[in-house]
Amino acid sequence: MLQIKDLHAGIEGKEILKGINLTIRPGEVHAIMGPNGSGKSTLASVLAGREDYEVTGGSVEFLGKDLLELAPEARAGEGLFLAFQYPVEIPGLSTINFMKTAVNEVRKYRGQEALDAAEFLKLMKEKMSLVNIDKNLLTRSLNEGFSGGEKKRNEVFQMAMLEPKLAILDETDSGLDIDAIRIAAAGVNAIRSKENATLVITHYQRLLDYIVPDFVHVLYNGRIVKSGGKELALELEETGYSFLKNEMNIA
């Protein structure tokens, strides 16, 4: 589904990703872990198409298309979804109105008919109960004055609405207490299927207690330096990232 080959990217002339290789197949859950500054969020941003970042080498293929050629909205249309680490607050735009536009533009991209008001409402109700979110939150201005947990739950709700093939969760656990993590994770798990894949980017292991990965990758200094099963996450939790630095220095 996703094939990243020798990806190099940076910002303002500074190289941050120094040759990433990663393959994700349908149904899989991958976790990328790594210390601060290792390039985790840069990878998420580059995949979603944030314009501040410059790709200097390598390729990314998503469902047979050159992902890096596509505008951010086209990536979403193809089925990519990035849950933001810091969801943006937009006063004056409700989540419902935003989603009405987003769902129908994605449908248009996919060659599907637009939903009418009744169909949209039905879809929304279904997804609301799936990710356990309150309607009051959705009628309010997007993320404005939301708690950290509410923001992340809103991200998961939007993900459910857009039914992506690959969901990237960028530090979805950051700033959340354990209950909020559990609720967000339950939402993510509710929309997982054999056809879609998930890429979890996280600093800590605890989110992975709830979204159990098939593969764990350790990102360090712009490269994936170690890959393994879910036990690798536990190992990291035990030892921290310092061993990596030692290992790298020796190497």
Next chain:
Amino acid sequence: MSTITTIKDKAQQLGAATQDALQPVRAAALAAFDQLGVPAVKHEEWKYTRISQLFNQPYQLGVDHSNADAAWQAFRLPEYETANELVFINGVYNAAASTVRSAGLVVLPLEEAAKGEYAQIVSKHLGHSGKYLKDGINALNASFLVGAVFIGVNRSTEIEHPVYIYNITDGRAGNVFAQPRTLVHVAANAGVVLVETYGSIGVADHFTNQVMEVVVEQDARVEYYKVQNDSNRSSLVSTTHFRQVGKSYVHAVTISLNGAMVRNNLNMVMEAEHCDSNMFGLYFTSDSCHVDNHTIVDNAKPHCLSNEYYKGILDGSSTGVFNGKIFVQQDAQKINAFQSNKNILLSDNANVYTKPQLEIFADDVKCSHGCTVGRLDEEGLFYLRSRGVTEASAKSLLLHAFAVDILDQIRHDALRFYVDQLISERLGA
């Protein structure tokens, strides 16, 4: 003969022909105009709005439009069927086209009001705006006073339906200069919703110099909406002057969406304790449209509250001007005055000039002001696009979201939907 000379001659002729109760006001105003002239850009209050250029061409003046056809009806506002409608054509009130439905609402020719039971009110308040707007353009309006109207709201009456005021110019016979004038008196404990709008008929240059003065008595409530979406060849100087003579409430929203050169003067003179007033504004301009909002809040008495919030979206090579003046006189202790102006520039060629101006002579007051000029939020844009919304749609969603807190201040539902629709159409949504 220059346009200004023609206008002065016309004013003089009018004065000679009409020996009514307003004649002393006209004569004094004409003398003031003679002395002050048309404000030039060296006049501090007109620094960015070059109005003198509008006097470089001939206009029709004082054409009789009492038999106006139905063309003005194209500018009718929603739910007009139940509203009170006052129609001015080329500055002259047209009684035949107008409808006054609500009990307790009195509409009279100003010269009649000046000699009847409202004589004292007229003599006390007519021309009060000239004390604040010391320029020739304000005086020029008062030098005509033809087809001017007095609007009275009776004591303890809540006028159920809004009062729609249409300032129409008919340019089918050539360029037109119009000077509508109204004096509104809202008596004690009364309430009214006033809506002003503008419309141009025919392809010509239209120039309207309009003045409305509103007297608000004890415990009265006024909602005032001004909606401007006129043609690219229609210029406007629109003055609205509130005088809160008793503890009262005024809620004003000014929406400017199009026009050639638009200058709005909004004054809030708070002459009693515990007055409360809101001043909201939205200007959304493109092409070469020029919109200038000058506001004055004068706190003369203690314990008043004024809240002012203007937002601007400027595209093309358009220009926005915001100048917010707040006076706090020595006796006006314990007042609260808030002011904010926020702007988004969508183009490199658009300009905005924003200036807060506070003159505070009391020592126990709370005043705040702030202004911002920025571009559309890139992070917000990326967020929306990452959810599949095209760049164009994302921009329009963000701009609508920016405008919505001013739109929400239009409490009259049908009017808010109407303005929202105009904005959404402009945004291509």
